[in-house]
Amino acid sequence: MIAEMPRDEVAIQGGPLPEILLPTNCPGCGIALSLDELRAHNYVCTECGHHFRLGADVWVPLIADQGSWLERWTDVRSHDLLNWTVPKRYQQTVETLLEQGLNEAVRTGTCTLAKKPIWLAAFDFGFVGGTLSIVAGERLARGMEQAASTGTPYVLVSASGGARMQEGVLALMQLAKVNAAVGRLHDAGVPFFSVLTDPTFGGTAASLALLGDINIAEPGAAIGFTGPRVIKQATYADLPPGFQSAEFQLAHGQVDVVVPRTELRPLLAHLLEMYS
Amino acid sequence: MSVWEIVELARHPDRPYSLDYIRRLAPDFIELHGDRLAADDPALVGGVGTWHRRTTMFLGHQKGRSLKERVGRNWGMMHPEGYRKALRLAHHAAKFGFPIVSLIDTPGAYPGAGAEERGIAAAIAQAIMEWFRIPVPIVAAVIGEGGSGGALGMGVADRVIMLENSIYSVASPEAAASIVWRDNSRKVEAAEQLQLTSREIVGMGVVEEVVPEPKGSASADYDAAARALDDALYRHMKPLLDEPSSQLLQHRYDRFRYIDSLIRAEPHFGPKID
Numbered sequence: 001m002i003a004e005m006p007r008d009e010v011a012i013q014g015g016p017l018p019e020i021l022l023p024t025n026c027p028g029c030g031i032a033l034s035l036d037e038l039r040a041h042n043y044v045c046t047e048c049g050h051h052f053r054l055g056a057d058v059w060v061p062l063i064a065d066q067g068s069w070l071e072r073w074t075d076v077r078s079h080d081l082l083n084w085t086v087p088k089r090y091q092q093t094v095e096t097l098l099e100q101g102l103n104e105a106v107r108t109g110t111c112t113l114a115k116k117p118i119w120l121a122a123f124d125f126g127f128v129g130g131t132l133s134i135v136a137g138e139r140l141a142r143g144m145e146q147a148a149s150t151g152t153p154y155v156l157v158s159a160s161g162g163a164r165m166q167e168g169v170l171a172l173m174q175l176a177k178v179n180a181a182v183g184r185l186h187d188a189g190v191p192f193f194s195v196l197t198d199p200t201f202g203g204t205a206a207s208l209a210l211l212g213d214i215n216i217a218e219p220g221a222a223i224g225f226t227g228p229r230v231i232k233q234a235t236y237a238d239l240p241p242g243f244q245s246a247e248f249q250l251a252h253g254q255v256d257v258v259v260p261r262t263e264l265r266p267l268l269a270h271l272l273e274m275y276s
Numbered sequence: 277m278s279v280w281e282i283v284e285l286a287r288h289p290d291r292p293y294s295l296d297y298i299r300r301l302a303p304d305f306i307e308l309h310g311d312r313l314a315a316d317d318p319a320l321v322g323g324v325g326t327w328h329r330r331t332t333m334f335l336g337h338q339k340g341r342s343l344k345e346r347v348g349r350n351w352g353m354m355h356p357e358g359y360r361k362a363l364r365l366a367h368h369a370a371k372f373g374f375p376i377v378s379l380i381d382t383p384g385a386y387p388g389a390g391a392e393e394r395g396i397a398a399a400i401a402q403a404i405m406e407w408f409r410i411p412v413p414i415v416a417a418v419i420g421e422g423g424s425g426g427a428l429g430m431g432v433a434d435r436v437i438m439l440e441n442s443i444y445s446v447a448s449p450e451a452a453a454s455i456v457w458r459d460n461s462r463k464v465e466a467a468e469q470l471q472l473t474s475r476e477i478v479g480m481g482v483v484e485e486v487v488p489e490p491k492g493s494a495s496a497d498y499d500a501a502a503r504a505l506d507d508a509l510y511r512h513m514k515p516l517l518d519e520p521s522s523q524l525l526q527h528r529y530d531r532f533r534y535i536d537s538l539i540r541a542e543p544h545f546g547p548k549i550d
Contacts, residue, residue, distance in 0.1 A: 206398075231392070
């Protein structure tokens with residue numbers, strides 16, 4: 001059967017992307033950056049292909065058809081469970097981030113992508129390093145349960161340092177909570193497309209991010225369990241260039257494809273077509 | 277006792293390790309080796325033994341006693357092959373209807389280049405997901421260190437208990453200090469903040485029971501520590517043996533799905549539910 005919507009007819013972004021703070025020159029090649037040009041190219045340097053890190057507020061309009069996004073569970077809030085005070089009060093960290101307009105390390109909801117309904121979840125690295133917290137785990141698990149029961153494909157975009165230290169062992173338990181829900185998705189035969197962006201580490205890599213039916217990584221994204229600093233500290237090993245890059249993970253059998261962000265949305269649209 | 281003293285007790289080189297317990301629980305224990313893919317990870321021991329008149333699958337992190345054995349067992353830090361071996365033995369247990377006892381005692385999964393190259397993140401992820409599908413009763417006990425994803429990879433069970441002087445943490449105090457302060461010498465402060473002692477963990481509703489240790493801690497009397505552990509493990513295992521497997525798996529799902537509910541029940545703690 002011929003796909004209804006050929007890949008080259010799907011726009012590379014669902015709608016206009018918000019502006020993000022950028023350096024004046026590209027950290028990849030040093031070229032002077034033009035904001036408008038970058039926005040049109042999904043924040044990928046047109047010269048060297050450097051992928052700038054994006055927050056959930058950019059990922060949503062990049063993936064979702066314009067006007068289709070229905071965000072869920074936005075008022076689920078983090079609290080300081082452990083009385084974490086040093087080096088900074090956790091409660092204060094969270095409140096400051098909320099005032100800045102960020103809303104936890106994972107945002108989730110439903111939308112359409114090239115007119116096909118999906119569940120979408122995007123990590124926000126700007127919120128305590130995109131760390132998996134009780135709220136993040138709760139939003140992920142609820143969305144996956146609903147996707148499993150409605151048979152709606154699930155798309156995840158991850159960017160995370162791992163589990164959130166300030167929520168202690170309860171943050172660790174989120175790995176089990178979300179993986180149980182991933183199991184439900186798999187049992188229901190619902191496709192799960194996992195997009196890994198820079199960086200995806202620790203408890204997030206060791207839970208849902210690498211359990212996609214198809215794992216898609218962005219070029220150059222650092223993906224792994226233990227960060228390079230800790231590996232060096234623990235083993236005194238010299239790590240080769242490109243260690244834990246998306247390309248390294250492709251060569252080591254952990255991701256299915258590495259695609260530039262400018263080709264991501266058409267790829268997802270095509271996959272949704274093939275797997276529906 | 278200070279928090280750091282408990283951390284040191286949990287890591288004490290004289291503390292009984294998994295095999296010390298397993299051989300006392302099931303003197304006929306037969307160790308089974310290998311992941312059937314590439315290797316055998318000595319940081320995780322597994323095998324079958326008769327426990328309360330029933331063939332039981334035992335799994336446990338194993339630290340070494342002598343320096344040579346410590347190196348050989350990689351200080352109880354598993355490689356990806358260890359998680360694959362654990363899953364192989366779990367499926368083996370499921371095939372024959374053997375209940376599973378998992379003993380947790382690890383600083384964490386191995387933080388080395390080789391483990392990364394062979395997919396440690398995916399191995400742990402797969403293990404955590406797969407435990408929810410093993411249709412036989414599983415009881416886990418933290419007997420020393422419950423360190424991070426490396427511990428949770430062996431810790432998805434129907435009941436989880438902790439020995440009194442054991443710890444369970446999102447990261448080792450050293451790693452947490454390194455992440456939060458970029459300075460792993462602030463481990464004592466990190467340990468205090470993390471709330472990793474058995475008393476604190478049971479208070480959060482993450483484990484079902486704290487098992488008291490003999491006077492002078494488990495190191496002082498292996499036999500008494502093993503008797504206390506045996507008694508608690510079996511008390512939790514016994515009711516599970518009669519549960520239909522579909523109900524068992526649903527309860528296991530719910531146990532972790534709502535594991536933060538004790539916190540959520542407090543009006544000022546945890547996420548507000550809409």
